[in-house]
Amino acid sequence: MSKSSLALSGAGFRLPKVEHPTVEALRMFARNPSAIVGMVMLLTMLAVAIAGPWILQADPFEIAYAPLTPPFSAEAWLGTDYLGRDVLTTLVYGGRATLLVGAVAATLSVLIGITLGAFAGYYGGRVDAVLMRITEFFQVLPALLFAMVVVTLFSPSLVTVTLAIGIVSWTGTARLTRAEFLKYRVLEFVRAERAIGAGDARIIWKVILPNALPPLIVSATLAVGAAILFEAGLSFLGLGDPNQMSWGLMIGSSRQYVLSCWWAVAFPGMAIFVTVLAVSLIGDGLNDALNPKLRAR
Amino acid sequence: MLRSLISRLLQGLALVLAVVVLNFILVHAAPGDPVETIAGASGGMSPELMAQLRTQYGLDKPLPVQLGVYLSQVARGDLGFSYFFNLPVSEMIAERVPATLLLVVSAVLLAFVVGTGIGVLSARKPNGLLSQFITVLSLVGFAAPIFWVGIMLVILFASIWPILPVAGMRSIDSSGGGGWADMVDVAQHLILPAFTLSLVYLAQYSRLARSAMLDVLGSDFIRTARAKGLTESVVLYKHALRNALLPVVTVLGLQFGNVLAGAILVETVFNWPGLGRLAFESVLRRDYPTILGVLLFSSIVVVVMNQVTDLAYRLIDPRIKTS
Numbered sequence: 001m002s003k004s005s006l007a008l009s010g011a012g013f014r015l016p017k018v019e020h021p022t023v024e025a026l027r028m029f030a031r032n033p034s035a036i037v038g039m040v041m042l043l044t045m046l047a048v049a050i051a052g053p054w055i056l057q058a059d060p061f062e063i064a065y066a067p068l069t070p071p072f073s074a075e076a077w078l079g080t081d082y083l084g085r086d087v088l089t090t091l092v093y094g095g096r097a098t099l100l101v102g103a104v105a106a107t108l109s110v111l112i113g114i115t116l117g118a119f120a121g122y123y124g125g126r127v128d129a130v131l132m133r134i135t136e137f138f139q140v141l142p143a144l145l146f147a148m149v150v151v152t153l154f155s156p157s158l159v160t161v162t163l164a165i166g167i168v169s170w171t172g173t174a175r176l177t178r179a180e181f182l183k184y185r186v187l188e189f190v191r192a193e194r195a196i197g198a199g200d201a202r203i204i205w206k207v208i209l210p211n212a213l214p215p216l217i218v219s220a221t222l223a224v225g226a227a228i229l230f231e232a233g234l235s236f237l238g239l240g241d242p243n244q245m246s247w248g249l250m251i252g253s254s255r256q257y258v259l260s261c262w263w264a265v266a267f268p269g270m271a272i273f274v275t276v277l278a279v280s281l282i283g284d285g286l287n288d289a290l291n292p293k294l295r296a297r
Numbered sequence: 298m299l300r301s302l303i304s305r306l307l308q309g310l311a312l313v314l315a316v317v318v319l320n321f322i323l324v325h326a327a328p329g330d331p332v333e334t335i336a337g338a339s340g341g342m343s344p345e346l347m348a349q350l351r352t353q354y355g356l357d358k359p360l361p362v363q364l365g366v367y368l369s370q371v372a373r374g375d376l377g378f379s380y381f382f383n384l385p386v387s388e389m390i391a392e393r394v395p396a397t398l399l400l401v402v403s404a405v406l407l408a409f410v411v412g413t414g415i416g417v418l419s420a421r422k423p424n425g426l427l428s429q430f431i432t433v434l435s436l437v438g439f440a441a442p443i444f445w446v447g448i449m450l451v452i453l454f455a456s457i458w459p460i461l462p463v464a465g466m467r468s469i470d471s472s473g474g475g476g477w478a479d480m481v482d483v484a485q486h487l488i489l490p491a492f493t494l495s496l497v498y499l500a501q502y503s504r505l506a507r508s509a510m511l512d513v514l515g516s517d518f519i520r521t522a523r524a525k526g527l528t529e530s531v532v533l534y535k536h537a538l539r540n541a542l543l544p545v546v547t548v549l550g551l552q553f554g555n556v557l558a559g560a561i562l563v564e565t566v567f568n569w570p571g572l573g574r575l576a577f578e579s580v581l582r583r584d585y586p587t588i589l590g591v592l593l594f595s596s597i598v599v600v601v602m603n604q605v606t607d608l609a610y611r612l613i614d615p616r617i618k619t620s
Contacts, residue, residue: 136312137312137315137316139551139554140312140316140554140596140599140600140603141316141319141554141592141596141599142554142557142558142592142595142596142599143554143555143558144557144558144561144562145557145558145561145576145588145591145592145595146592148561148576148580148588149320149323149588149589149592150323152580152583152585152588153323153324153326153327153585154327154328155328225439225440229442232442232444232445233442233443233444233558233562236442236444236562236565237561237562237565237577237580238577238580238581239580248442251442251444251445251448255448255566258448258451258452259451259452259455259456262452265445265448265449265452266449266452269441269442269445269448269449272442272445273440273441273442273445274440276439276440276441276442277436277437277440280436280439280440281436
């Protein structure tokens with residue numbers, strides 16, 4: 001008590017060091033055990049997907065051993081599928097396509113969502129009405145069916161699949177961004193910026209967006225998980241790129257033989273599960289770190 | 298009230314119209330035309346026959362005319378003719394609707410009842426075992442691919458523990474008919490697909506119901522109810538539950554499109570003869586009219602569900618007036 005009052009009045013008084021919000025968020029994230037577990041899981045998956053094919057040097061479509069070799073055998077650790085393709089090899093190569101499509105499609109959907117949401121929320125009025133109608137339209141379209149139609153019509157490839165997923169999954173981000181922009185655009189610091197003559201573009205991207213980012217980062221993380229599931233679903237239905245091994249493709253192609261080789265379906269499914277779980281653990285961790293007030297109970 | 302209903306109806310119609318136009322644009326933007334697809338499917342065709350087919354399908358007319366024809370056809374409920382099954386698309390959809398309806402309604406009901414049930418129960422002990430279970434369930438429910446869960450269940454019940462049928466809607470020797478034995482047969486076939494489809498939503502609803510319930514339980518009118526000396530169960534199930542259901546009902550209605558997406562995957566896994574299975578079959582065969590018909594039909598269902606949700610919302614919460 002006396003010590004602190006002394007310090008306040010004395011010459012040694014220093015302002016308490018204020019942590020930069022980003023640093024604080026990172027510190028909180030690093031203290032969250034489940035977020036760290038998610039991070040480790042995801043980094044492992046990424047490392048395997050990037051380095052694995054380079055180490056294995058094999059063709060995932062190649063027939064390696066006798067068909068239907070059970071897992072945990074000497075040559076094929078995770079067994080082979082009905083054609084004799086090595087499940088471990090296909091798993092390692094399949095991760096590339098799945099993770100790549102997931103990441104790019106999620107980025108695309110977040111970019112579309114943020115841009116449309118920012119314009120709608122910032123300009124309001126007629127711009128808002130038109131953009132929200134478009135958003136409503138895409139919310140009404142059953143996403144998976146629409147993506148199926150697009151991929152079928154324009155032939156399945158990594159590009160069409162990525163585009164299709166990006167196009168159908170941006171509406172949530174757009175609504176979230178719009179709500180944030182509606183909240184910020186009337187605040188004093190934004191008005192001040194306008195008063196000193198800043199243009200719309202500067203206010204949208206440099207002033208409001210950085211403040212609106214925390215909830216958007218969380219939703220972008222979850223979008224990656226959703227995009228990976230979406231890609232897996234499409235390739236399970238036979239709408240993935242037939243020339244790119246992916247986890248969904250493995251499940252889809254072995255589906256009819258599942259009773260004689262459960263491992264060819266079980267392992268890629270687990271890989272998808274672990275990846276999406278990792279991403280959502282990270283998302284939850286980021287949510288706790290970035291929006292402490294909104295912490296889920 | 299009436300005016301807002303009408304304007305909502307018009308909005309819904311506009312959305313459906315937009316889907317129809319989008320359908321049309323997509324088909325015409327895609328490389329190749331339907332006749333080429335038919336020619337490819339039937340293994341080659343003479344140029345004369347292709348030209349004749351183009352005239353027959355009206356593909357030689359200018360695009361705006363074709364759009365007009367297509368719109369008037371759709372307005373009359375004519376969704377075109379399947380290249381592959383050689384049946385009117387609307388007939389095929391009508392034939393598949395009951396199966397999908399049965400699957401989706403059972404799954405959503407299951408998820409709603411069980412999900413809100415455990416959500417509400419867990420709110421009594423915010424850090425109890427049930428609450429932790431919900432946290433785990435919601436992570437797993439989001440992360441596990443639904444078709445994979447389905448296949449794993451097929452493996453379990455086909456080879457390890459064969460007590461339930463894993464494919465189709467009726468036994469092979471079933472004569473159908475709708476008698477008591479038939480209903481039991483269908484119900485047995487329904488268990489696994491409905492359970493699989495409900496998992497995702499079960500996880501979501503339990504989490505939603507739990508957090509809504511915790512919110513409501515902290516509010517003043519609950520304290521008043523308790524202060525009046527009402528029993529805890531009346532407070533929980535009469536006062537709080539009604540308010541806690543609101544977000545669940547909203548999400549349930551607005552997510553209907555997602556449930557349909559899940560149904561496509563689940564029907565494919567379990568060979569359930571519904572709309573989703575039809576979509577899958579027609580995609581495999583590049584049967585555009587059918588897949589577009591299913592897309593249009595599903596969009597209409599989603600639009601209707603959104604309107605119904607809106608109405609249900611007002612019935613549950615009289616504070617929400619026309620806005």
